[in-house]
Amino acid sequence: MALLELDDLTVTLNTTRGPAKAVRGVSFALDRGATLGVVGESGSGKSMTALAILGLLPEGARATGQVRFDGRDLLTLDEAGLCRVRGDRIGVVFQEPMTALNPLHSVGRQVAETLVLHRGMSAGASRKEAIRLLDRVGIPDAARRIDAFPHQFSGGQRQRVTIAIALACGPDLLIADEPTTALDVTIQRQILDLIASLVEEDRMALLMISHDLGVIAENVERMLVMYGGALVEEGPTSELFAKPSHPYTQGLFGARPSLGAGRGTKLKTIKGTVPELVDMPPGCPFAGRCPLTIAACNAALPAPVELGLAHQARCIRLDVALRAP
Amino acid sequence: MSAPLLDLDHVVKHYALPREGLWAAPRRVMALAGVSLSVSAGRSLGLVGESGSGKSTLARIGMGLEAPSSGLARFEGQELASLSAEGLKRLRRDFQMVFQDPYGSLDPRRTVGWIVAEPLWRQSLGRSERQAAVAEVLGSVGLRSADAGKYPHEFSGGQRQRIAIARALITKPRLIVADEPVSALDVSVQAQVLNLLEDLQRDFGITYLLISHDLAVVDHVCDLVAVMYRGRIVEEGSPTDLFQGPAHPYTRALIAAMPKPIPGRRRALRKAVNGNGTAPSGSERGCPYADRCPHARERCRSEAPPLREVDGGRRAACHFAEEVMVLPSPA
Numbered sequence A: 001m002a003l004l005e006l007d008d009l010t011v012t013l014n015t016t017r018g019p020a021k022a023v024r025g026v027s028f029a030l031d032r033g034a035t036l037g038v039v040g041e042s043g044s045g046k047s048m049t050a051l052a053i054l055g056l057l058p059e060g061a062r063a064t065g066q067v068r069f070d071g072r073d074l075l076t077l078d079e080a081g082l083c084r085v086r087g088d089r090i091g092v093v094f095q096e097p098m099t100a101l102n103p104l105h106s107v108g109r110q111v112a113e114t115l116v117l118h119r120g121m122s123a124g125a126s127r128k129e130a131i132r133l134l135d136r137v138g139i140p141d142a143a144r145r146i147d148a149f150p151h152q153f154s155g156g157q158r159q160r161v162t163i164a165i166a167l168a169c170g171p172d173l174l175i176a177d178e179p180t181t182a183l184d185v186t187i188q189r190q191i192l193d194l195i196a197s198l199v200e201e202d203r204m205a206l207l208m209i210s211h212d213l214g215v216i217a218e219n220v221e222r223m224l225v226m227y228g229g230a231l232v233e234e235g236p237t238s239e240l241f242a243k244p245s246h247p248y249t250q251g252l253f254g255a256r257p258s259l260g261a262g263r264g265t266k267l268k269t270i271k272g273t274v275p276e277l278v279d280m281p282p283g284c285p286f287a288g289r290c291p292l293t294i295a296a297c298n299a300a301l302p303a304p305v306e307l308g309l310a311h312q313a314r315c316i317r318l319d320v321a322l323r324a325p
Numbered sequence B: 001m002s003a004p005l006l007d008l009d010h011v012v013k014h015y016a017l018p019r020e021g022l023w024a025a026p027r028r029v030m031a032l033a034g035v036s037l038s039v040s041a042g043r044s045l046g047l048v049g050e051s052g053s054g055k056s057t058l059a060r061i062g063m064g065l066e067a068p069s070s071g072l073a074r075f076e077g078q079e080l081a082s083l084s085a086e087g088l089k090r091l092r093r094d095f096q097m098v099f100q101d102p103y104g105s106l107d108p109r110r111t112v113g114w115i116v117a118e119p120l121w122r123q124s125l126g127r128s129e130r131q132a133a134v135a136e137v138l139g140s141v142g143l144r145s146a147d148a149g150k151y152p153h154e155f156s157g158g159q160r161q162r163i164a165i166a167r168a169l170i171t172k173p174r175l176i177v178a179d180e181p182v183s184a185l186d187v188s189v190q191a192q193v194l195n196l197l198e199d200l201q202r203d204f205g206i207t208y209l210l211i212s213h214d215l216a217v218v219d220h221v222c223d224l225v226a227v228m229y230r231g232r233i234v235e236e237g238s239p240t241d242l243f244q245g246p247a248h249p250y251t252r253a254l255i256a257a258m259p260k261p262i263p264g265r266r267r268a269l270r271k272a273v274n275g276n277g278t279a280p281s282g283s284e285r286g287c288p289y290a291d292r293c294p295h296a297r298e299r300c301r302s303e304a305p306p307l308r309e310v311d312g313g314r315r316a317a318c319h320f321a322e323e324v325m326v327l328p329s330p331a
Helices: A046-054 A080-083 A108-121 A123-136 A155-167 A185-202 A214-221 A238-242 A247-255 A318-323 B055-062 B085-094 B112-122 B128-141 B145-148 B155-168 B187-204 B213-221 B239-244 B249-257 B297-304 B321-325
Strands: A004-015 A018-030 A035-039 A062-069 A090-093 A173-177 A207-211 A222-227 A230-236 A304-308 A310-316 B005-015 B026-037 B042-048 B070-075 B095-098 B175-179 B208-212 B225-231 B232-237 B310-312 B314-316
Touching: A004 B005, A018 A046, A018 A062, A018 A230, A035 A046, A035 A214, A035 B187, A035 B314, A046 A062, A046 A090, A046 A207, A046 A238, A090 A155, A108 A123, A108 A155, A108 A185, A123 A173, A155 A185, A173 A185, A173 B042, A185 A207, A185 A214, A185 B249, A207 A214, A214 A238, A222 A238, A222 A247, A230 A238, A230 A247, A247 B187, A247 B232, B005 B055, B005 B249, B026 B055, B026 B225, B026 B232, B042 B055, B055 B070, B055 B175, B070 B213, B085 B095, B085 B112, B095 B155, B095 B239, B112 B145, B128 B145, B128 B155, B155 B187, B187 B213, B208 B213, B225 B239, B225 B249, B232 B239, B310 B321
Parallel strands: A035 A207, A035 A222, A090 A173, A173 A207, B042 B208, B042 B225, B095 B175, B175 B208
Antiparallel strands: A004 A018, A004 A062, A222 A230, A230 A310, A304 A310, B005 B026, B005 B070, B225 B232, B232 B314, B310 B314
């Protein structure tokens, strides 16, 4: 049985212009110890999916479908039940380490809090464990720095602290939502390496969300591409990079400047912009921006088409898309 | 070769930190430690480096927004610090700036037409002339002239960045300083803005000083790249030379740290760069990168390497640049 299984997850938000679907029927499964990446632009629903798994959706949002974690549907749990899962079985690392940490509490206290809450540890024991965790995520001189406050740490070190908090209870699943977007490249490399080695050592499952194809390529075995709330393509990372098939995925790969491509080469652009959620086309969300759009694209969200070993894309014009250079 | 458009000569900039004790002298941070750089007309220079390396300070000094603590900043031979406030204002028509965040840099209560026309206030133009100028410049960034009556919130991030670029273009500047112009944008929109920057350079001969932490963006847009580390330029040269055979270990580290879209590559590379690139507060002996450098030797800790010519038009500040250059590619 998969550790995490999403079945037809749909999230509806109340916007000023009426209800809009931020996530449209997303289904996927993540096994114990496996790694999965989600790529997409802003508004693609990738973060909303993570928040739905965690039961942290914004006020007024409604989630339907199923989010089974270890056999239990998280969408049916009440707040108390969710609190027992979050931070204990599922750890989270968010994008902004400064806003994820409380500026008024020492980092040691914030790491220990999880242990006291979920493990019922005493103050002394949790402090000792917090030092061990901070040391493990590479905070130098952890025993002395444990009483320091978040503002006394650099951005990279703060992200290490949030990782220590996420790891405190030895979760089965680590969700990392753009964990390095706010950091410098060299620091980003350190943090990604840290996450990768911790995931490996603890045999955790990893759900990594990023807009950066490079980050996804290097860190996960399988990947999902989201656009306009829908899963447009999924497959093993190497397969998907070798043969991006959905026109959106192809556009995304072509739009990224790559080192060594040289000056003067025109980047391929995807025309237009991501429509607002309320204005999403009723059928394929990419219809209209897609160069291959035909009338049938607007009829319904295309069904997934099998392209190879566990590699599938939702597009009715794949025959044409795959012939494109 | 004509005289450089913007020329920085041994520019040093200190900032005073808040006093820690009542009688203690305030500590200082050295944001720029003697930077010399020149940008020729019609070419683009990219500045790369981590946060705190002095990129933005350098841009601010180049724009005459701040005076250097010592050294000279010249625009077309005119020293910026010696100009009167009035003279500087007149000169500013020739250089404009585009900022990172298109949400924060546009006044939400003004129409796009007003925002784009604002730099023209100093020129006594009539209403219709101004409107014509706005329409023209909106057209050149791919917006419609009817968009002038709308407000910034009606546009997406990429469109807002176009508005910011239109505002910079309206005075027909010769130099545009773009501070992380695409890092707040989505990938598919980034490509549109980068292509636009290139088209504008081709059509109007604009010179760019492009600040970015993304090496691929700089590689795509610039003719020349300068890599900064702790307030110094550590390497300078054409992007092809620099990214294919970096001569400074820090450039190597930056390239190696970039996530590459090659599945499964990470396992092969586990040696990350330690420490960070922020400016130190005191002066120090030796190479500022020595404590992070995997190739550091005795000489690096005792003697600071000067920025020197290493090979056909390329400069690097490393004692062992020749050895570093021939190392296998970090990518």
